[in-house]
Amino acid sequence: MKIPISWLKDFIDLDGLSVEDIARKLTLAGMEVDEILYVGLPMPVYKEGEKHEFKTNGIAWDKEKIVVAEIREVKAHPNADKLTLLDLYDGEKDQVVLTGAPNIFHLKGTGRLEKPIKVAYAKEGSVLYDGHAEGQVLMTLKRAKIRGVDSYSMVCSEKELGITEESDGIILLDDDAPVGTPLADYIGDAVLDISILPNMARNANVIGIARELAALTGRELKVESPKLQVQPATSNLQSVTDLVEIELKNPEINPRFTAGLIRDVEIKPSPYEVQRRLKLAGIRAISNIVDATNYAMLELGQPLHAFDYDVLKERAGKKKVKLTVRSAKDGEKVTTLDNKERTLTSSNLLVCDEKGSLALGGVMGGLESEVTDNTKNILLEGAAWNFINIRKTAKQHNLPSEASFRFSRGVHPAMADQGVKLGLHYMSQWANGKIAPGIVDVYPLKPKDSVVQVTAQDVKKLLGIDLTLQQISDLLTKLDFKCKITNNQLQVTAPNHRMDIGEGAIGLADVLEEVARSYGYDNIPTTTMADALPPQTGNPVHEWEEHLRDLLVALGLQEVLSYRMTSIEKESRVVQHNTYVQFANPIAPEKSVLRRSLIASVLDNLEKNIRLSDSFALFEIGSIFEPVKNNLPNEPRKLAIAMTGLRKENAWDVKDSTTYDFYDLKGRLELLLSGLRLTNISYAGSDSILHLHPGKCAEIKIGAVVIGVFGELHPLVKEKYELGDSPVLVAEFDLEAVRGVNPTYGITPVSEFPPVYEDIAVIVDESVLAETVEALIKQTGGRSVSQVKLFDVYRDEKIGAGKKSLAYNLTYQSDKTMTDADAAAIRNKIVKRLEHAVGAKLRS
Amino acid sequence: MLDKLNEIEKSALESLKSVTDAAALEAWRVANLGRSSALMGVFSEFGKLSKEEKPVIGAAANRVKVKLEAEFESQVQAVKNAALAKSLEEEKLDVTLPGRTKFIGRLHPSTQQLRRVLAILAEMGFQVYTSREVETDEYNFQLLNFPPDHPARDMQDTFFIKTDSETDNPMLMRTHTSPGQIHAMRQFTKTNPQDPPPIRIALPGMCFRYEQITARSEVQFNQVEGLAVGKNITFADLKGTIADFVRRMFGEGARLRFRASYFPFTEPSAEVDVECFVCGGKGCQVCKNSGWLEILGCGMVHPVVLQNGGYDPKIYSGFAWGMGPERQLMLRNKINDIRYFWGNDVRFLEQF
């Protein structure tokens, strides 16, 4: 909320504190100042290298050049019908000022004014906002000839001075404005834009902030402001209690309703100073009566509603007005003063008279009983509402207002009558109304005072500071808590403007927070935890996943992290599922469900990027979401990989790079699994993996457990994406399955005897799998064959149709130096075994 | 005879000067030091000399031989050097041509930042604890002291899961990692309900808010929370722990300040600002000229939360703090659009 410093000064002496000092104190105490807007007061000047503290904006008014002046006569311009020449006195000299302001145009040629008009006068060289430019553009006022008349100064609009965006018409100051005084001294201001936290609703008003400042500075809060204490004047007017009665049907959500009456008001604009403050606070100035309700609300925090009493009286058949607050009937209608008909539900509260509904309680008034320019007598309502109920109603009808903002955060019922008194006071001042005696006050449900017991030990235990009960008491008293010390205990009673102090353990925490705030967070020491360090066990699952990420990155794969939210259409391009975890309130159609496939996420990312590079190798590790009927979904962790494009980057001397295929992916997976220390891995072709090419895909098994699948994307699936021409290879692992396999640790000792290397090539039927041949070699060679590496697969007519040649590098190793004869013996054994088992023939 | 030797020496050295390749060198050696060279001729005529001449001539002939051999060797070296210099010159590359690169992998920037944060927390004794992303209203809100319809819920707009029937405890996407606080406390209290052990954990993970996706707001983001619960933990300890963390995370000199704030699940609560590390506090775009960056929220665990976790607030106290790795990266790297993170544009990812 926006609070002008000038308004705060009505309630606290701020002498000697800069605007930044004030903003800093409030910010540290939980009322964060998001921005300081200067409207006339001098702005801080930072020297080179000096630290800033706040986001600042606005304009300072030059005290020499911008002053209060008075217009004594409005004369015609000799050469321009729409312009006037003002005879103006600036406190030192008479001046002639040219203006086109429409709001004094009607005085043109009426001779010397009976009552001079007070204005904001800017002399040559003043820096102002350009009144004709869009937005806020600074300009310096220069001498010029306009239609033959010398112009060197001006009377200012609100826009030129940075008060509002209003440029149509000049500011008409109040009659008591002191001519010749620098305008900055008269109405120069700075506005603090303060974020109000949910537990600080009590501070969404000027007095609330002033009270906090008083506590923070040790100064006095001048709440003893006479306007709050004044009871409605006793006079010979009829008391409001004789004219109006009130009935509350739902005290638990509407615990209090008060009303006062003011007669014979004269509806006109408010004094300029009132308008200015309202505008700086972000509220439009409308008329003295509406302004008075808003002004009192901003000042005290109690929203008010003004009814046209004569309309109510008319509806009551000129008899006693009877207001009832009750739940709306489902489907009941009310037209709110924004001229919208609203259909209500039973959770909404209606203020009614005997003829029907008048207002949506606590949220917005009704059209019929609204104050108009012809209103004479006003019934002013100040009521209390349950904040949750108001919050729901305001949401339901999409009616955020200054009133519902406050009511939906909680306004203490004790404020209701004070608000009415304050509102009536301003109406009497600004509209010359006469306040009727008395106040109607129906208060069936008075909230209990919050009382909390605090000990010095409580403060020590939670905050870590040693304070005496007296010190604690002093800190809380500054914030209007009532404190009583008895038997090493402090009995603390919350002030009646607060609803955020609970009872028992919660109340204790609430009060300790206030002790900490009042003491100052900055003054609390900084200590090292002395509490016992719990046993450190690590998080093996998390660490394992991080290790997996490192392995994947080492293999040249780029990690991506995707939205968990997707659409069924997007996912079904690659996998089809019948059920999904769906959102009740999706934010967009393409984010309406939780993903079930991590492959889909990675492919989406691949598709988005496909034009940006010639080569991709992406991976993601994350949860997918499997729906469970009437329960939380399963969130298994998965790994997905996608690769496509060039093996090597083409460059100025590399033109012939080939594209990734099945075996590129497989090689990486082999390295990955060996990095995880997994052995006993087998790869089995499969035709049941629907999204993969049936001839170019495989399941990865460890023993009988399938831990993942991989292969080339099925051409029909690939068609549904824009993924370029190269084959797309994908893999997906179930991480729980992978983690479930016990890794093999231990290494094979490195022999000190030299190995013997030999190549053999065997011709086998096409149907014989490489895996089978390799397994046979290893089995037969036993410990003597330390490595088997396939280096060539060859097909040729000479070998014969339906045959292939597999060529292997064999490494023989023994516990002694191996001779050629030893090697030959092993080789012969292997060849014989291959002949016997798969009909292999040694290729010479 | 001496004259002859001088003559041999002079002419041999003269001719050596013009020898510039290996073949000519060999020819010179044969001509001047070979068996049939003039110098060798002097040696072969040695026997004919007189007794007096022998030592004089012998010494002179040897001197010439040594001299020619030395000069020959140095010429061999010179020729070699010249050839090497020539070939080095010829092999000169344009060093400004681009090098041959290799496709490499990287971790997503969020993962990198999460690791930095978690590594610091691990050093401080906070161990990783993870929990689910789809939660119940109970765990995400109610047990954390957000009553239904409380204004504090406005701070965390929520994605709800569609169900067949209305319920008081709807499923939702967690709006923070704090449900993990309850999960962890309940898990720890199981081991010893009468005297549950102290807790020091880090809770990382993806969180979700119902917000329009713009440069400033996203529907998902990572969060890391630290939680400490024990019998002797104070707000002063919270300040000390945060100061320690900030020092490790942002450097020795990073100034910080605690501002009073509000979170339903902590009380007292605070926001922590760190002096802007982009401008050093002088004011810049990143800190909106304030000189401070809001980097984490913290507070003493609310008694209701301790109670719900099975820790008696009369005996135990604790603190928690939370922060966003993506926000840290944005501030540090002057990233002006949060959508980059899940956009996964390789041109963005490659820069980390």
Ligand SMILES: [Zn+2]
């Ligand atoms: Zn900065």
